[in-house]
Amino acid sequence: MQRKESLSLEDIKRYNRIFWKCVGGFVLFIILIISATGLGLFGELPSFRDLENPKSNLASSILSEDKVELGNYYVQNRSNIRFKDISPNVINALVATEDVRFLDHSGIDFKRTFTIIFYNLIGKKQGASTITQQLALNLFSDKAREKSVIKRIPQKLKELIVAVKLERNYTKEEIITMYLNTVDFGNNSFGIKAAARTYFNTTPAKLNPAQAATLVGILKGTTLYSPTRNPERALGRRNLIMQKMVDEGFLDQPKADELKAQDLNLDLNRTSHSEGLATYFRAVLKKDIQDTFEEMSIRKADGSSYDLDRDGLRIYTTINSKMQRYAEEAQKEYMKTLQQQFNAHWKGRDPFKGNENLIIQGMKRSDRYKVLKEEGLSEEEIQENFNTPTSMEIFSWRGNIDTMMRPIDSIKYYKMILRNSMMAMDPKSGEIKAWVGGISFEHFKYDQVKMGTRQVGSTAKPFTYAVGIDNGLSPCYQVNNVPFTVTGYGEPWTPRGHGSLPGYLTLRKALANSQNFITAWVMQQVGPTAVSTLAKRMGITTDVPPYPSIALGSFEASVYDMTGAYSAFVNHGVWTEPTYLLRIEDKNGNILYERKPKVVQALNEQTAYVMTYMLKGVVEEGTGVRLRYRYGLSNPIGGKTGTTNDNSDGWFMAITPQLVAGVWTGCEDRAIHFRSTNLGEGANTALPIFALFIKKVYADSSLGIRKGDFEAPAGGSSITLDCNQYQGSDTGTKGNKEDLDQRLGF
Known part of the structure; x- marks a missing residue:
């Protein structure tokens, strides 16, 4: 068997040239791709002005006279908060989990990028993107990671460029604050302020290490690690993050062990347009503001209209949160009793006898009827639909009830529900302190106070x-x-x-x-x-x-x-x-x-x-x-x-x-x-x-x-108010027609 001849010096030189040409070509290709990305060939990049004024859907907040947030107008329930109002526990949990070298890199952590595999091998899992890169994705991308590798590469390159620009224009504190103000925490809570209120009914400044770890844990998957949908996974994720905080020196091991033994201890305060205080008031207020802005031509500097759901306005009202709560509690307490009286009063009787037209009118005013009509169904087919039992959720003073009911019967049911409204105001200032426009904004949207x-x-x-x-x-x-x-x-x-x-x-x-x-x-x-x-x-x-x-x-x-x-x-x-x-x-x-x-x-x-x-x-x-x-x-x-x-x-x-x-x-x-x-x-x-x-x-x-x-x-x-002083006087008692006519000017 003949031995293979060893490589000649020329061959080695030729292979070296090929290798370095490949490396050079790859580097040149990367430079060209980055340049093309920077020139916007793969999509427009944010301008310097955009970086100075990053766009995000900010919820407008409605504030009571006693500085309580009554609710928000939003597409995304998002409210910004300052760095000094965020607990260090949140910052530490986020850095320990997402980006341990956050304070050291300039938007791109090259060391981290090349050692991701090593980190994963030793069990210290890290994501590939820095906090700054994730912020870039949240603020200036389509806010969804592309699943296709071909589409993901240019998206990733844009993230890198924007991340570097962000680092040049903002401090680390500003970047991490913007990040926490933009991320989705699930349950319709965008930003750390909304998340703290939704899950723990508190403010970001008061979050303890366990609460902070719970919220940061959600970021890995708003559904998978949701404390409400998957509490066991959320608990495990929370404990893992607290251990990471220990590893990075942010938390003592004994304290972490003590907190790990606790439950999630949620104090849910879900935010919804149909929930919370003063729901009817908030709906009337929104329409009033929109009409006022239109009538008075109140617009942004660029001439565009303000959007209450996106522009983060702060709306100061006269409502007192305590009085509002007392009014809603009073209504609920008594209307529950009054409805029982009403039901007992009509038991065994037909309230619609002679009023059958009310049922027909109710049917034709319903959303179901309008949808069926738009679908081209005949009156006979619509009648059949309304007489066919279907699954629905109905209002009751004991809470919403899931039931099977004919839609026509639901109309009768709601016609027999007593409605109520109440308003209280300061007679001197004219300021309204409580506004209860109906019994359930979820089911009965029409305001009975003003509308x-x-x-x-x-x-x-x-x-x-x-x-x-x-x-x-x-x-x-x-x-x-x-x-x-x-x-x-x-x-x-x-x-x-x-x-x-x-x-x-x-x-x-x-x-x-x-x-x-x-x-x-x-x-x-x-x-x-x-x-x-x-x-x-x-x-x-x-x-x-x-x-x-x-x-x-x-x-x-x-x-x-x-x-x-x-x-x-x-x-x-x-x-x-x-x-x-x-x-x-x-x-x-x-x-x-x-x-x-x-x-x-x-x-x-x-x-x-x-x-x-x-x-x-x-x-x-x-x-x-x-x-x-x-x-x-x-x-x-x-x-x-x-x-x-x-x-x-x-x-x-x-x-x-x-x-x-x-x-x-x-x-x-x-x-x-x-x-x-x-x-x-x-x-x-x-x-x-x-x-x-x-x-x-x-x-x-x-x-x-x-x-x-x-x-x-x-x-x-x-004017004399003590009628006893008129005793024995005709004028003060039964009066005298001539005297009365004279005083009235007849």
């Missing part, structure tokens, strides 16, 4: 009495409570006299007990035009036609308008526009808009004070007396109950020196209601919610809501 209007019933009577007082009538003036017909203002009008008290009653007692005949008598004296004018001056924005029947609330109005109107009685006759938006700032703190409420002197200061005295009578001896005997509220409180025809609507308007509130209760359709006034009147359907609310408010001393009396006009009241 919805219903007949106001007897809550309108104070407008008529206020005009009478303003024209010289005394709250002590007595009128015979007999059927009375108003004439001279169109068709003669005689109200019904349900629950009438016999004999002569003072105007105060008549209002306290909501007596229709005497209210009609006052209307005869002052005329409907004056009453309509006063109602409009006190902020009622809906139509108040000058007919005598407006004395009993035949017109419709919103809880928002009615509450604002009653505030004028407390605020010395001054109507201050109910306000819920204070100002809006951009993400840099620049003020974009400030709202100033309108102010109108609606009625005489003396008249307003007399009206507070008369409205106190409702609680002391009238239809609102259950505030006293059932709820133990003995301090000065005024109010007015309201019940519309057939008990379709129940109202209670309440006044205290520092808070005015309005509550409405009723079904979606007026045809569905309590058959009994004892159950359907405002004293039963609306008043208890205010009572539960105000008791919670009084119990919280931090709110500063006192139990004092209403403030008298400067210099005192010129």
